[in-house]
Amino acid sequence: MSKTIIELKNVYKKYDDFTALKNINFTLNAGEFYTLLGPSGCGKTTILQSIAGFTEVTSGQVLFDGKKINDIPANQRPLNTVFQDYALFPNMNVYDNVAFGLVVHKVSKDEIETRVHDALKLVQLEQYAHREISELSGGQQQRIAIARAIINRPKVLLLDEPLSALDAKLRKDMQYELRDLQQRLGITFLFVTHDQEEALAMSDHIFVMNKGEILQKGSPVDIYDEPINHFVANFIGESNIIPGKMVADYQVAFLGHQFECADAGMRPNEPVEVVIRPEDLVITTPEKGKLQVKVDTQLFRGDYYEIMATDNQGDEWLIHSTNATKDDAVIGLTFGPTDMHIMRYNETETKFNQRLETYED
């Protein structure tokens, strides 16, 4: 287990009649990539701002390296931020922008030169040192913003939706680069985004947030495979969520059938929700299928077909398939016990984790 670098304890942020953060608790370990993921207005940027020092929390503690930093002004906190709009100073060229953090700390000229050169090399823009900011493309500005933020060698880098202004192709490239950069520098990244794909691709750990609360913490795979509730299941990836009933351990009933599943630890006959990811559904003939659905539409997405279908109860099903099917055809769907994930209503993260421990090894 590596060392804790940032810790938030019982953090609340209240405005006049609005609570932006409700009892936020988490720890960040040195050298790992964390993502705060949630829809806009969920409080993820507020968390970032309170760590950076631009917002004061109403109550609770923000700890850096074990020391409380609530009252330390932003310019004395040993961490740096990459802003959503990059905030590159238009009155300075690339070199002066990157050097700014060193100039204000009165570092010697020679050292500034070598460190700026190294930082620009890291983001592969060393030949752009004397360009003006207005002469750079969006992707280049993004990299300069990162170079400027790491020049002071912070232990933690905060990134506030830095990829949201880039086009889709560039955004994918930058995902690889950011991940690579984080691993080379070995510093902690706290990344804020509303894009679940970005979060899944880059993070070691994801914190899913909604309405000022952290709903679930975990690795991308854990969160994708075992979402804690309806919101998380819907927000991370696409899913089919069907109401059902837990008959007994490892036995779930929905749509008039009983299936074997991989979840346990619930009351007998407890009402639950069943999540099945669209890519886990396999299309077969109606006779062989566990469920029969009628195809409504299908869209070709390039690497797969996205098929919308309806079962006899009127529930919609989303299926990802590499093979096309016919409109209005009745098809069978099969899935294995581990393809289903069962969610209880109103289960907290702690209870969820405790339950998992009772039957997982």
Added chain:
Amino acid sequence: MRRSFKTMFYTPYMLWLVLFVISPVALIVYYSFFNIHHQFTFSNYQEFFSSGTYLTMTANSVLYAFLITLFSILISYPMALVISKLKHRDLWILLVILPTWINLLLKAYAFIGLLSHDGLVNNIFQFFGLPVQHMLFTDASFILVAAYIQIPFMILPIYNSMTDISESYIKASRDLGATNWQTLTKIIIPLTMPGIKSGIQIVFIPSLSLFMLSRLIGGNKVITLGTAVEEHFLTTMNWGMGSTIGVVLIISMVIVMLLTTTKRNRRRS
């Protein structure tokens, strides 16, 4: 059809330009080549650039205009900075601009009331047991009142350029470790430079020829180019010489404009 439509829109603007901009300037230049006996001559310019009186007067005018501009920047900049941070900043800036709606002459007389021998300021001095000061008809009072008159014109462009600065630049500067002072000198002042420059353009030129204030507040001890123009046109009736000074003022205006126009494509090696 379209053409005549276009001309229709152009005409008022062109008429205005010709009647009120081009022809007065042309007339000033024309008159500056005639002496008092209506004979064509270059002697007005010769006299201006060879006589000690006019040159010291020019130097004086430039010095006073410089001081007035300097003091109005020194007062306006911090004021704009504070107002731009206030909650109801639009209301506050309106209050600063409000005095420009009052006639200049009225404001000058108000200052006479304040600064005179039996004025309010001296009354306050006496109340605290301080000796009576002669403030009216001094250089200092002239600069004070002139700066007061010019402050709204200086503050407005500076304030506008300040409110244009994105909050994230300030945050980024703080985030990188800059103190408030470093943020001010390295980020805010350079980014508000265009505002300061237009403020200088608006304030410096009129300050070169403030004749009414130099009479009323400066007590005619301060003689600027503006006073000289007034004297030549109204008292000595030497329109030629008055126009020559006018031409000099126009040229100095062009110089100030050129000096303060922001050049883009700044590059450093």
